[in-house]
Amino acid sequence: MIKKVSGIISALLLFLSCNRDDIFDPLPFGNPELSLPIPHGFPALNNSVNTNKPTKYGVELGEKLFNEKKLSANNTVSCASCHHQSNAFADNNIQAVGIYGRVGLRNTPPIQNMAFMQFYNWDGNILQLEKQPLVPIITHEEMNSSILEVISKLKDESGYKNLFKKTFGDEKATPERIYNSIAQYGYTLISANSKYDRVKRNEGAAFTESEAKGYQVFQQKCAGCHSTELFTDQSFRNVGFPLNTNTNEAGRARVTGMLADYMSFRVPSLRNVAYTAPYGSFGQFPTLRAVLDYFDNGVLDADNLDPVLKNNNRRIPLTGEEKENLIAFMKTLSDSSFVGQ
Amino acid sequence: MKKINKYLLLSFIPLALVACSKKDEIPVANSVTLHFSNTFKNTPIVLGNASSSTATVNTSAEGQAHRFSEIKYVISNIRLIKADGNEFPYNINDLDNGATVINHSKSQTLDYVLSNIPAGEYKQIKFGLGIKPELNTLDQARFPKFYAEAGANDTEMMWEWGTGYRFTKLEGFYGPDNKEMSIHTGSTVEGGAGNYTQGVDAYRDITLNLTTHAVVGRNAPAINIKADFDKLLSGKANTILLTSGTGMNDNATPNIHTAVQMMKFVDNLGGDGTSDISGMFSVGSVEN
Numbered sequence: 147m148i149k150k151v152s153g154i155i156s157a158l159l160l161f162l163s164c165n166r167d168d169i170f171d172p173l174p175f176g177n178p179e180l181s182l183p184i185p186h187g188f189p190a191l192n193n194s195v196n197t198n199k200p201t202k203y204g205v206e207l208g209e210k211l212f213n214e215k216k217l218s219a220n221n222t223v224s225c226a227s228c229h230h231q232s233n234a235f236a237d238n239n240i241q242a243v244g245i246y247g248r249v250g251l252r253n254t255p256p257i258q259n260m261a262f263m264q265f266y267n268w269d270g271n272i273l274q275l276e277k278q279p280l281v282p283i284i285t286h287e288e289m290n291s292s293i294l295e296v297i298s299k300l301k302d303e304s305g306y307k308n309l310f311k312k313t314f315g316d317e318k319a320t321p322e323r324i325y326n327s328i329a330q331y332g333y334t335l336i337s338a339n340s341k342y343d344r345v346k347r348n349e350g351a352a353f354t355e356s357e358a359k360g361y362q363v364f365q366q367k368c369a370g371c372h373s374t375e376l377f378t379d380q381s382f383r384n385v386g387f388p389l390n391t392n393t394n395e396a397g398r399a400r401v402t403g404m405l406a407d408y409m410s411f412r413v414p415s416l417r418n419v420a421y422t423a424p425y426g427s428f429g430q431f432p433t434l435r436a437v438l439d440y441f442d443n444g445v446l447d448a449d450n451l452d453p454v455l456k457n458n459n460r461r462i463p464l465t466g467e468e469k470e471n472l473i474a475f476m477k478t479l480s481d482s483s484f485v486g487q
Numbered sequence: 488m489k490k491i492n493k494y495l496l497l498s499f500i501p502l503a504l505v506a507c508s509k510k511d512e513i514p515v516a517n518s519v520t521l522h523f524s525n526t527f528k529n530t531p532i533v534l535g536n537a538s539s540s541t542a543t544v545n546t547s548a549e550g551q552a553h554r555f556s557e558i559k560y561v562i563s564n565i566r567l568i569k570a571d572g573n574e575f576p577y578n579i580n581d582l583d584n585g586a587t588v589i590n591h592s593k594s595q596t597l598d599y600v601l602s603n604i605p606a607g608e609y610k611q612i613k614f615g616l617g618i619k620p621e622l623n624t625l626d627q628a629r630f631p632k633f634y635a636e637a638g639a640n641d642t643e644m645m646w647e648w649g650t651g652y653r654f655t656k657l658e659g660f661y662g663p664d665n666k667e668m669s670i671h672t673g674s675t676v677e678g679g680a681g682n683y684t685q686g687v688d689a690y691r692d693i694t695l696n697l698t699t700h701a702v703v704g705r706n707a708p709a710i711n712i713k714a715d716f717d718k719l720l721s722g723k724a725n726t727i728l729l730t731s732g733t734g735m736n737d738n739a740t741p742n743i744h745t746a747v748q749m750m751k752f753v754d755n756l757g758g759d760g761t762s763d764i765s766g767m768f769s770v771g772s773v774e775n
Binding site for chain 2: 273
């Protein structure tokens with residue numbers, strides 16, 4: 147009897163040990179941490195970057211997932227379907243278009259320099275990038291799937307098994323691993339190589355006369371909100387733009403429950419802004435000129451209209467020449483290497 | 488040796504049978520059924536659309552007639568309090584086995600059976616309207632059953648953008664011209680307990696004293712819980728006048744109106760957690 151039992155146990159052990167991956171793969175892959183190139187003058191990293199540091203294979207896996215259409219219920223929509231690299235990871239639709247052509251509530255935001263952001267999305271509902279990937283996966287107008295459905299499609303693909311193993315030590319696809327690797331890829335999308343940057347870094351580039359004048363106007367009339375090297379102070383403001391009448395829209399108030407945040411949106415970064423038309427939370431403005439004309443003509447009033455506008459007759463007065471120069475300056479924020487050109 | 492063992496084992500069987508059939512033996516546990524009755528004051532609600540002649544119509548303190556076409560809400564974090572004050576938590580950290588969606592149009596969801604409740608006398612029940620923040624993450628891998636129940640096409644108890652569950656979903660009509668009314672509640676709170684960084688917590692903890700003690704043992708009691716939706720607009724916390732539109736103070740149709748407006752409904756339905764710990768709920772009776 148004892149002999150029999152021990153025989154079974156040892157057979158089981160043998161079986162288990164044969165299944166262990168490291169027998170076939172005695173040299174585990176190294177997965178080195180990537181050092182993020184932190185551009186001069188950029189603000190501090192979001193704390194989450196330190197608990198989910200980008201690694202060589204984590205980023206590779208994240209990029210593969212970012213381009214993976216199987217994240218959607220009918221395998222037609224990936225993250226990259228709306229976040230085109232050539233548009234600084236935004237697109238040119240007025241509002242985002244997802245599965246079955248369903249139209250979302252808002253304009254697709256460009257995704258860049260996210261490692262340095264403290265708030266994500268137009269209303270800042272997400273504070274840690276790792277919490278973002280689930281949202282489009284389950285949203286009816288985006289991918290209309292679920293994380294277990296996604297995992298069931300990916301878990302047996304050799305490409306993924308291989309990358310999960312290289313990244314995390316074994317082949318298992320878990321929700322957290324998917325979220326973390328997509329976030330790791332997101333953290334590496336850093337744009338800081340525009341003409342503006344090369345001028346600032348004294349790398350031989352120089353503003354044209356129009357760009358230089360535009361930069362002056364910018365500092366006088368725009369930099370109060372579009373501040374820091376990210377060109378946003380990451381505050382939420384109601385600037386009196388035309389209102390989205392969809393009853394789901396309340397701006398940041400939907401998140402915070404504060405009337406002071408009603409129809410307030412995050413000040414968008416102006417980096418790569420020339421690539422990301424149309425503009426506004428639901429694509430109200432087709433061009434940069436249209437945005438500037440609107441500020442010049444006067445914005446909508448509101449109880450919580452930003453004081454900068456409230457105290458200036460709801461306007462940012464700009465001459466035609468100032469607008470042209472401002473647009474010339476904003477185009478110096480285009481980072482052609484970031485958009486793959 | 489083998490044979491002896493067998494007989495020894497057999498000899499225990501009649502003994503066991505005798506023990507089981509003893510009449511004064513009380514089971515160590517039994518089930519408790521929570522039965523939810525959705526009412527306007529004391530009138531049971533009948534759902535109906537704008538043109539329905541059978542839908543129950545209620546009038547608010549502000550004089551607005553209103554009716555529902557849909558009533559859904561989440562109950563979780565259930566605790567039964569014994570006569571001696573000890574608390575029995577019922578799968579409070581397991582949404583698959585301790586939370587449910589009450590859906591007025593599906594009668595089977597109005598009875599939620601708590602199984603394996605230790606025998607004894609219970610004097611009070613506590614439960615949550617909604618889901619406490621630490622479990623409100625749409626974690627499908629951890630709670631696949633509840634995720635499926637809440638996310639089903641006919642249930643729609645999810646807030647995708649907030650990656651949390653809807654706690655209540657009320658659809659209906661109001662006013663003389665039957666304008667659309669769509670009131671959804673849920674949490675947007677971020678960060679760890681006690682250290683929330685932004686958002687609102689729409690979870691409400693409810694405490695109800697039982698009208699008579701529920702005696703669990705030989706019997707499996709039923710606790711009848713009344714949810715009086717008259718409180719939605721005419722609550723202890725807020726008297727609400729519905730207005731349609733897209734302004735910051737409009738509150739009737741916005742699917743996910745500003746969280747400011749939403750919290751008034753939350754406090755009416757679930758209490759404010761301090762002076763009002765029962766909201767719209769009360770115990771109608773206990774059947775032992």
